[in-house]
Amino acid sequence: MNARARTAISLLYVAALALAGCARLPVTAKLRTYQGAELADVTGLRFDGKAFVVPGEAPIARQEVQVVEWHVRDKRGDEWREAASATGLSELAQEMLERGRAMAEAHPGVAGVVLVDDGEFVYRKDGTNGYRYHFAGLVLKEEMKAWAQIALGFTEGRSRTGILYARSVSPDGAVQTLSPDALEVGSPSEEMQFFNPNRKVASGVIPGVEVGSIVEYAYEYERYDPEDPRLFFPGYFFQGEDPVVFSRVKVTVPKSVPFNYVTRNFGEGQIEGPVIDEGRGNRTYTWLVEDSPPLQSEPYMPPQQDLVPMMDGSVFASFEDAYALQRDLQVPRMVLTPAIEAAVEAITEGAATTEGKLAAIYHWVQANTRYISIKGSLGAGWSGHTAQETFDNRYGDCTDKAVLFATMCKAIGVTSYPIILRTNDSGVGVTEIPTMDGNHAISEVVLDGGSIYLDTTAQNYRYPYFRADDHGAMAFNAIRGDIKPIPVPPPEDNQRYSHLDVTLEPSGDVLVKTRNEYNGNIEAGIRGFWKQTREDNRAARMADYVNSLSPGAVLEDFTLYNLEDVDKQLSMNIDYTLKRHAIRAKDLMYMRMPTLECDYPEAALETRSYPIQYRTSEKRILEIDVSLPKGFRPKWLPPPLDIENRYVEYHAAYEEHDGGIRFRQVFRRPARIVPPEDYPEYRDALRAIAAFSKKEVFLTVRD
Numbered sequence: 001m002n003a004r005a006r007t008a009i010s011l012l013y014v015a016a017l018a019l020a021g022c023a024r025l026p027v028t029a030k031l032r033t034y035q036g037a038e039l040a041d042v043t044g045l046r047f048d049g050k051a052f053v054v055p056g057e058a059p060i061a062r063q064e065v066q067v068v069e070w071h072v073r074d075k076r077g078d079e080w081r082e083a084a085s086a087t088g089l090s091e092l093a094q095e096m097l098e099r100g101r102a103m104a105e106a107h108p109g110v111a112g113v114v115l116v117d118d119g120e121f122v123y124r125k126d127g128t129n130g131y132r133y134h135f136a137g138l139v140l141k142e143e144m145k146a147w148a149q150i151a152l153g154f155t156e157g158r159s160r161t162g163i164l165y166a167r168s169v170s171p172d173g174a175v176q177t178l179s180p181d182a183l184e185v186g187s188p189s190e191e192m193q194f195f196n197p198n199r200k201v202a203s204g205v206i207p208g209v210e211v212g213s214i215v216e217y218a219y220e221y222e223r224y225d226p227e228d229p230r231l232f233f234p235g236y237f238f239q240g241e242d243p244v245v246f247s248r249v250k251v252t253v254p255k256s257v258p259f260n261y262v263t264r265n266f267g268e269g270q271i272e273g274p275v276i277d278e279g280r281g282n283r284t285y286t287w288l289v290e291d292s293p294p295l296q297s298e299p300y301m302p303p304q305q306d307l308v309p310m311m312d313g314s315v316f317a318s319f320e321d322a323y324a325l326q327r328d329l330q331v332p333r334m335v336l337t338p339a340i341e342a343a344v345e346a347i348t349e350g351a352a353t354t355e356g357k358l359a360a361i362y363h364w365v366q367a368n369t370r371y372i373s374i375k376g377s378l379g380a381g382w383s384g385h386t387a388q389e390t391f392d393n394r395y396g397d398c399t400d401k402a403v404l405f406a407t408m409c410k411a412i413g414v415t416s417y418p419i420i421l422r423t424n425d426s427g428v429g430v431t432e433i434p435t436m437d438g439n440h441a442i443s444e445v446v447l448d449g450g451s452i453y454l455d456t457t458a459q460n461y462r463y464p465y466f467r468a469d470d471h472g473a474m475a476f477n478a479i480r481g482d483i484k485p486i487p488v489p490p491p492e493d494n495q496r497y498s499h500l501d502v503t504l505e506p507s508g509d510v511l512v513k514t515r516n517e518y519n520g521n522i523e524a525g526i527r528g529f530w531k532q533t534r535e536d537n538r539a540a541r542m543a544d545y546v547n548s549l550s551p552g553a554v555l556e557d558f559t560l561y562n563l564e565d566v567d568k569q570l571s572m573n574i575d576y577t578l579k580r581h582a583i584r585a586k587d588l589m590y591m592r593m594p595t596l597e598c599d600y601p602e603a604a605l606e607t608r609s610y611p612i613q614y615r616t617s618e619k620r621i622l623e624i625d626v627s628l629p630k631g632f633r634p635k636w637l638p639p640p641l642d643i644e645n646r647y648v649e650y651h652a653a654y655e656e657h658d659g660g661i662r663f664r665q666v667f668r669r670p671a672r673i674v675p676p677e678d679y680p681e682y683r684d685a686l687r688a689i690a691a692f693s694k695k696e697v698f699l700t701v702r703d
Helices: 075-080 091-106 142-148 319-333 338-347 354-368 378-382 387-393 398-410 520-532 535-549 676-693
Strands: 027-033 038-042 051-053 065-072 112-123 129-139 149-155 159-169 175-177 184-186 199-205 214-223 235-237 244-254 260-264 275-279 282-292 310-314 416-421 440-447 450-454 474-477 482-485 495-504 510-518 554-561 571-578 583-585 588-591 618-627 632-636 641-644 649-657 660-669 697-701
Touching: 091 112, 091 129, 091 214, 091 244, 129 142, 142 149, 149 214, 159 199, 338 354, 338 387, 338 398, 354 398, 354 440, 387 398, 398 416, 398 440, 440 474, 495 520, 510 520, 535 554, 535 571, 632 649, 641 676, 649 676
Parallel strands: 112 244, 495 618
Antiparallel strands: 027 038, 027 065, 112 129, 129 214, 149 159, 149 199, 159 175, 159 214, 184 199, 235 310, 244 282, 260 310, 275 282, 416 440, 416 474, 440 450, 474 482, 495 510, 510 571, 554 571, 583 588, 588 697, 618 660, 632 697, 641 649, 649 660
C-alpha cells in the first residue's frame, strides 16, 4: 500500500528494485493447496521454479498451491506483530491518533490522515534483503475506504511476502481483523503488452472499514534469491496528498558494505540528514519526518517525486560498477547478424544520405516491433533481449527496441547507444549516487560529432522527433559510462502552423477554410489521436470540434494528409461554417476571430508554491485572412500585442488589407519549467495573451 516507498514500482526494472525486509531470522511457513490440504510450521521450505519442496514430503506443484504464508519467529518479529492495545491499535498508532485528529481539523476537507507511515529496509552481506512496513490511517471520506485493500507483490522463486497483522477499528471501538489465511494469491491483472510469468500478488480486504475507522496493518517482504547482490535501491517519500503525522524509514546495512544515499526537498525545520546507529556489525540510517501537511495541487505542477521530501539509496561502490553491470548485459545483445544486416540493406534502399537511412531504420522499428514487455530475468529487465530475438519476434519493450535499433545502426556505420532515463513526468532522475534510476529506455545516436535522441517506442513521431516526456531528462549511457541531460528541443520542433481563409457573410455567417501543418510532439499527438479514431467516426469527431467553436457550426469538409505515412509531414484541411458567428446591429458588425481565443489554467493562481512544468517547448503560428461583406470596412481593430521575456514570446497584429483584415500571431515558448519566483511575470504575460485573444473586431458600413 505504501505509495511512498520508491521500490517494486516498475516492471521494466523489477529485477533491479529491492523491496526487502527483516534480518536473518528463523522462518516457518504455512502452505495450503487448492484441495484443502494444509502444512503448518514448515521449516526449510523452498521453491525450485516448478514446485514447492517440503523436507520429508513429496514436492507440491506450483499450480496446486493456493497460499503460502511465511512467519518470522523471534523477539524482533514479535515487536512488529505487537499485540493491539485495549483500543485495538498498536502503541505507535494510538500515540499518533490525537495528533492525527488535530491535523484533520487543521486541514478541513482532507479524505484521510496517515497516522503511521513506517518502513524498514535491511540488506545482508550475502545480498539477500528485506522490507517491513507499518501503516495506520484515519478514514474521513468514502474514497479512503480504499485503504482496506491490501495487495502485496512478489516474484516466485526469488521473493516472498506476508501480512503480519491487518485490522480496522470502527468509530464505536469494534475491532475486525483480516486473517493471513484469507489472502488470495494470483497473477496481477496485466495489460497485453506486459507479461512476467513469475510475478504474483497476494491480496485481501480488511473488513469493517467505514468513515471514521482507523485502518492498521503491517507486512514484510523477503528477497531471498537476488540475481545480483548489488541490486538494492531503498527509497522513500515522506509526504503526499494526505496529511502524514509520523513518517519514518530505516535502512540497515553491514558496516563493510558501502551505502550511498541522497535526499531532496526537505524543508525548513525538517531533518535532512539521517540518525546513524551502529551495532552487531551493522549500520542503521534513520530518517523521520513528522506532521507533514497535504501536498496542495496546482495546475501544471511537477510530479510529486520532485516536490516531497525523499530519500534514495544504493550499495553500488561507484557509478562505474553500476555501468559495468549494465554494459556487460547490453553489449553481448547488440550483435549484428547477417539476417539483421540484410534487412537493413533492404530497409534503407534508395536512401542517399546517412540521415535518410537513419530515418528509414527509425520508422521501421517503430512500425514493425509491437510494444510487448516480457520479463523474467535480470538480463531481460536491465538490458532487453538480444537484437536478433527482438528482430525475429517483431515485438519488444523499450529496452528491446533500443538494443535492436542500436544494432541495426551498426549496419550503416552509425553508433547508437541504448540509454536509460526517468521520463520528465515521473520526476528528475537520481544522479547524485551510483544507480541507474530510470523507467524508460531510448536511443542516443552519434551524428556529425554530436548526439541526437530517438525513441522507437513512439510509433507516431517522424524523424528526427522523439517523445516529449524524454525532453530534459537525464540520460544514463552505461556503455560509454556517463550521464548527460537530454536537451529540450527548440519550439520550432514542436510547432503548429495554421492558415485560415475566412469569408464573412452579411448575415453574420462565417465560412472558414483551415490549412494546418504540424511537426514534433504536436504532430505525433494529432496523428495518434486520428489513427486511433475509427475512419467512419472521424468526421463526426471533427463536427463536434467545430461546433464547440460556435454552437450550430456546420462541418463542410475534413481531410487528413499523410496520416499513415509517419515519414511524411502530417497536415489537415478543415472547412466549416459558423452560423451567426458575427453579430450585426444595423450598420455595425463585430466578431471574434475563429480559433484565436485561448485560456491558460496554469496562470489562474495569484501566487504559486511550485514551478510550472510542461513536457516540452511549443510554437504556434496562426494566420487569418478575412474577406469582408461588400460595403463593410474595419472600424476598430485591437492594437498589436508584443511580449518577450525568458519564458514566452508573443507577437500578434491586425491590419487592414485590400478591403479585408489580415491577422498574424506567433506564440513561442522555449522554456519547459517556470520557477515560482518568475511566475508573476509569466502569469501577467499569459493573462495579457488570453485577454487579447478574446477581443472582437468591429466593422462598419463604408462612408
